[in-house]
Amino acid sequence: METKLNEDSLGPILQRRFVGMGYAHNFDLSNHGRILLLWGMHKVDVDIILTTEQYIHCRVCCRISSKGFLVTFVYGLHSIVTRRPLWEALTDLGDTISESWMIMTDFNSFLLIHEKQGGSPVTNHEMRDMQIYAQACGLVDLLSVGYCLTWSNGNISCKLDRSLVNSFWLMADFDAYAEFTIPGCLLDHSCTIVHTLAKDRAPNRPFKFLNMWTLHKDFLKVVEDSWAAPVIGNAQFILKTKLFQFKKCLRELNKNHFGHISEKARRAKDELTEIQKGILDGGPIPLEYSHVRKKITLLIEAERQFYQQRAKNVYLRNSDKCTKFFHDVVKRNNKRNAIIMLKKRDGEQTTSLGEVAEEFVDYFHGLLGQKEVCVE
Template sequence: MGDFNSFLSIDEKKGGSPVTNHEMRDMQIFAQACGLVDLRSIRCRFTWSNGNVSCKLDTALVNSFWLMADYDAYAEFTAPGCLSDHSCTIVHTLAKDRPPDKDFKFINMWTLHEDFEKIVKDSWAVPMQGKAQYILKAKMFRLKRCLRELHKNKIGHISEKAKKAKEELEEVQRSSLDGGPTPMGYTHIRKKANLLAEAERQFYQQRAKNVYLKSADKCTKFFHDMVKRNNKRNAIITLKKRNGD
C-alpha cells in the first residue's frame, strides 16, 4: 500500500486531460506480473487533488494468497486534512462485524421497465482503455451497479407497488361504472397496473424456480413431494380403443 503515483484504470482520474495507456502501462504490468489486485475500499473515491484535478494515486494491493485466505479486509481512504494533499490509507483486517457483500442476481422483471434498455446501452457505451479482459470486467461491474440502482429506486418492493397500482385502477373503474366520468389517464393507469402485475408475477416465478433448482435434487420433503406429484401426473388412468371402449 502507498502512493504509486500511477493509475490502474481510466476512471481513476477526474478533470484535466484523460488518462492515457502510457500512464497506466507500468502500473498494470507491475500488478499483473506480481499477481496483485486492488483491495476493495470505502470513503474517498480519489486520494489526491489540487482543487481542479482529482486522482486515485494511493492504492492498497493484495496477492492471490491473501484472496485464497479470504481475509475480511478493506482499505479506508480518509480526507487529506491540512498536512498533506494525499488521503491517509488505513487497511482494516479485523472487520468481522461487517455484513458480507450480497451476490449479484439478475432479476427478469427488470427487462419490463421502460428505462432498462437505455440504462444498459448508456452503461456499456462509456469508453474505457486497457486489455479486453479488464474492459469487460469493468463494464460488467458498472452495469451491475446501474441495475442495482434501478431496482432500488424504481422497481424495489414490487408487491407493494403492484397492489397500490391495482387499487388505483379499481377505484377508477368503480367510479366510471357508477356513472362518473372516465379520467383522461385511464389508459395509462391500466397499463401501469398490468405492467407491475406482470413484473410481480415474473419476480415470484423466478424465485419459485430458484427454490426448485436448489431443493429438487436433495433428499428433502420438497424432493419427495415433487416425486409424488410427478408419479400422479404420469399415471395412465384410462385407455380408449378404436372401437370407442
C-alpha cells in the first residue's frame, strides 16, 4: 500500500525538524515526493511562483545584498515521453522571462554525447528534446568545478545534473559557479552546490594581443622600434623589460587608433555617407574621398576582427557582431576562462584571488627554483 506524502502529513514534521527555515514541495502532485526545498528565512526570501510534478519555479531574493533572480528546481521523469511536458512547460516559461534565471538540477537527460560512459551509446533521440529546449531559451551551463559526471550506478556514469543560466544572468553582476561533489555512501547523485560570490576581481585587465592591430600601417614600425630600444642587464631582465615596453607601445597604438572601434567605424561610415550623398547630388568629388574610403575599409575590417576574436568564433559573420547571441557568447567565454576556485597543495579549496595567486607563485618557485648567489 502506497503512502502519499502531503502538506497535512509533512508540514508538522518539517516545522519541528527545521526551525527557522522555510520550505516548499510538490508532494501533493507526486507519490513518494519528488522535490523538497528548504531555505534559511533569515538569509533569503523565496516566493514560490509555480509548482508542477517535475519542477518548482520560484523567485529568490538575498536579504543581505537585495539581489534577486528566478530559480527553477527540476527533477525530470525517467523516460523521454514523460519528460516532454517538462521541456514544453519550461520553453513556454522561458518566453515570459526577461530577467536573471537559473534552472537546476536533475534533468535525467543529456546535452552531449560524451556525457555518458558505459552502457548503450547515447543517441540523438535521447538528447534532442533537451537540446531544442536549451537553444530555444538561450540557456548555457553555468561555470562549474568538480566532477564532470554526476550520477553512477557502478556500471554506467552520466551527467544528469547541471545548472543552466540564461543570457540575462550572464549580463548581470553575478559572479557564480556550480560545484559538483562526490555523492558519498547514501546517494548516487553528486550534490550540486551553486556558489554566488561577491565581486573579487582585480580592476586591471590582463594584456591581450588584438589581431586588428596588425592592420595598421605603423604596426611593424612600432614592433621594430620597441624591440630595438637598448636595455642593459642580464638576459631575463632584458626580455622582461622589452616585453613590458612592447605592451606599452601596443596599448598606445590601440588607444590612438582602435579604441572604441565600433564608434569609430560608425563615425567613418557617417562621414563616407555624407560625402557620397554630395557626389550623387551632382557635387564635386572631394580630394579626401579616396582617403575616407580606405579609412572606413580599415576600420570595418578591424571591427570585424575585434568581435571575432572576442567571441573566439571563426565562423562569425559581420551581421552577428552586435547581436544578443554574440554578447552571450562573449560573456560565457569570459566566465568559463575565469579561475574561480583552486585546490591548494594541502588539499583545501580556496576562492580567494590572493590565495590563488600565492599558490601559483609558490608552485612555480618550487618548479623553477630560486636564483642562487655564488659566494667565492
